Amino acid sequence: MKRLFGSLFVLTFLVSAAVAQKPDSSKTPDPKPVAPPSVKLPAAKDVVEKYVKAIGGKDAYLKHRSRVESGTIELTPMGLKGTYENLSVSDNRVFSKISIDGFGDVLNSFDGKLGWSSNPAQGSRLREGKELEQFRHQSIYDREVNPEKAFTSLVVRGVENVGDRKTYVLVGSTSGLPDEIIYFDVDSGLVLRRDNILLAPEGQQATTAFYEDYRDVGGVKWPFKTRAKTPAFELLFVVSEIKYDVPVEDSKFKRPN
Amino acid sequence: MKQSFSRILFAVLALQLSLVAAFGQAPATAVEFPKVRQDAFDKVWNTINEKHYDPEFGGVDWIHVRELYLPKAKAAKSDQEFHNVLRQMLGELKLSHFNVFPPPPAIGTENDSNASVGVEIKWIGNAPVVFRVTSGSPADTAGIKPGFVLSKADGKLVSETLKPIQESLVKRQVTEMMRRLYLERNAEAIIGGRPDTKVELEFLDGEDKAVTVDLNRVKYTGEMSQALGNFPKQRVIFESRLLPENIGYIRFNMWVIPQAAKIRAAIREYANADGIIIDLRGNPGGVGGLAGGVAGLLSDKQVSLGTMTSRAGTMSLLGYPQPDPFLKKIVILTDHGTGSTSEMFAAGIQENARGKVIGETSAGAILLSVFDPLPTGYMFQYAISDYKSPKNILIEGRGVKPDREVVLTRESLLAGRDIQLDAAVAEIRKN
Numbered sequence: 237m238k239r240l241f242g243s244l245f246v247l248t249f250l251v252s253a254a255v256a257q258k259p260d261s262s263k264t265p266d267p268k269p270v271a272p273p274s275v276k277l278p279a280a281k282d283v284v285e286k287y288v289k290a291i292g293g294k295d296a297y298l299k300h301r302s303r304v305e306s307g308t309i310e311l312t313p314m315g316l317k318g319t320y321e322n323l324s325v326s327d328n329r330v331f332s333k334i335s336i337d338g339f340g341d342v343l344n345s346f347d348g349k350l351g352w353s354s355n356p357a358q359g360s361r362l363r364e365g366k367e368l369e370q371f372r373h374q375s376i377y378d379r380e381v382n383p384e385k386a387f388t389s390l391v392v393r394g395v396e397n398v399g400d401r402k403t404y405v406l407v408g409s410t411s412g413l414p415d416e417i418i419y420f421d422v423d424s425g426l427v428l429r430r431d432n433i434l435l436a437p438e439g440q441q442a443t444t445a446f447y448e449d450y451r452d453v454g455g456v457k458w459p460f461k462t463r464a465k466t467p468a469f470e471l472l473f474v475v476s477e478i479k480y481d482v483p484v485e486d487s488k489f490k491r492p493n
Numbered sequence: 494m495k496q497s498f499s500r501i502l503f504a505v506l507a508l509q510l511s512l513v514a515a516f517g518q519a520p521a522t523a524v525e526f527p528k529v530r531q532d533a534f535d536k537v538w539n540t541i542n543e544k545h546y547d548p549e550f551g552g553v554d555w556i557h558v559r560e561l562y563l564p565k566a567k568a569a570k571s572d573q574e575f576h577n578v579l580r581q582m583l584g585e586l587k588l589s590h591f592n593v594f595p596p597p598p599a600i601g602t603e604n605d606s607n608a609s610v611g612v613e614i615k616w617i618g619n620a621p622v623v624f625r626v627t628s629g630s631p632a633d634t635a636g637i638k639p640g641f642v643l644s645k646a647d648g649k650l651v652s653e654t655l656k657p658i659q660e661s662l663v664k665r666q667v668t669e670m671m672r673r674l675y676l677e678r679n680a681e682a683i684i685g686g687r688p689d690t691k692v693e694l695e696f697l698d699g700e701d702k703a704v705t706v707d708l709n710r711v712k713y714t715g716e717m718s719q720a721l722g723n724f725p726k727q728r729v730i731f732e733s734r735l736l737p738e739n740i741g742y743i744r745f746n747m748w749v750i751p752q753a754a755k756i757r758a759a760i761r762e763y764a765n766a767d768g769i770i771i772d773l774r775g776n777p778g779g780v781g782g783l784a785g786g787v788a789g790l791l792s793d794k795q796v797s798l799g800t801m802t803s804r805a806g807t808m809s810l811l812g813y814p815q816p817d818p819f820l821k822k823i824v825i826l827t828d829h830g831t832g833s834t835s836e837m838f839a840a841g842i843q844e845n846a847r848g849k850v851i852g853e854t855s856a857g858a859i860l861l862s863v864f865d866p867l868p869t870g871y872m873f874q875y876a877i878s879d880y881k882s883p884k885n886i887l888i889e890g891r892g893v894k895p896d897r898e899v900v901l902t903r904e905s906l907l908a909g910r911d912i913q914l915d916a917a918v919a920e921i922r923k924n
Contacts, residue, residue: 314721314723314724315723337721338721338750357753358785358786359789361813437809437811438808438811439809468803468805468877493816
């Protein structure tokens, strides 16, 4: 899901000539100061273990070799609506198609080495540099259950509420990329929020995503509703279907002319 | 362009201006203030307060503006009056891209009341002059020619009809480009109307003799774009041809999605031409990202068309090089009706030294905006970021200055010449 945010926030800018975020920072801005915990903080690996267990366990996750998620999106305040399809393959290839009413198809792909994006306004382009590196990180198929593949360090920073839920705040770092801040529900173990800075040639874009409505699909729990926010825009993703082990066409990953 | 949404946009703006005096004397008597209006007022004021790209509001005391306009909004006796108050309140910012529009289908739809007799007006000197006549239109059939001056509509002097607007424009100290734009859009609004109705028009011909014609207003039946979220459907008017000098000529009314494929195809078609002229005169803008897409067809390297800064930061508008770009000469034609995305494109091409801009200074109306519905059903447009050209020049209120200024004249139109296009051709033919 995170992979979709970048292209959509750029899209909001394209269709409305919109807004960018935090251009000069290479680090994710700190969330609100985390209050000193009254109890000893758990180790990051324990928080992650609880999360992996909460979503169904590593085996349940890894037994599927591919996954395609489809659903609807809405972008406010512009009133844009559409559908999306997000394919992830266990060899870290990804492909997404976001179809915006009145705009057309926004395509994104990563074949393990090359990443590209395409939309009706700008045509197609290759991802390069840090943007490509971030996209590669976000394309790691098992990053949810093997976070060490995505982060060189993952530390617990404190406790903070997300809505009325108490969460452990973890900071995931990777050399050369912005930190990712992840909020794990203390009780359920599920991820309720992520803060990130998405890198794009147009500028850096701080996003906050909130995850809701976790449902079990084939032994793994997925959030069926995601709200992603910037100060000016809000995106709502609602999953309609998740399928595993779908046929994967290699042609999807070829850059269009 | 001249039809549909942008024309109505300017007509509504002018209506707002013409009503300033009346609303300045709005009665202070207490009347019931419907909740839906209170909510709409709050949404407009709060949105500007929270999202205006300039937290200082360009020096306008936004708190005071609320105190000033809330009583007027409460005193409004009709929805129309109420929304005019909102427009006046937004007008205090003295910027483009802040407005309130009536709900569809009143504007920008196939069923709108903006049927046309087939003339496009430019404000030249101090008069509404016919710039283009649509081939086969009622005006064409009646013998109306470019260079004719529109003098009367249904027996009323156009100059008299436009007088309140003229006065309001002087009072508001709008730029000369915007003054001309408002006036010509309103002249067109005067002669436009519902489909299959008639309007009696008097023109002054090349010898200043009055020519009176009774013309039928014809509904637009051409291509429309899809609505893009809250951005309404727009007419899609596109023209391209190879000029005898082996120069491609491309003109389109607005930057909307269906134009992307047409522009791309035309640029590919003119791959062997000596140059391409992109005529953005009267093009008020549209979807910002398309400018980068077209720039990518004209360059073999990534180009920046400028930056946009909001309260949250700065973002670049980029053109990514596309396969087999056209790398020969480019000339952009501009005038005071060249606005927003068109200005972004013109400034980007000019300042990246990828082509020349010829014609007149553009509108200077470029802020990056979104459309958001109000509880009343009206559409609220507000800017969320400014725009600066690649050389960091703020274009709002200034416009893009042409590399070579060529001012359209009535005499040249009467002679059947488009001297701005002629200058563009000469620029490309120049060694």
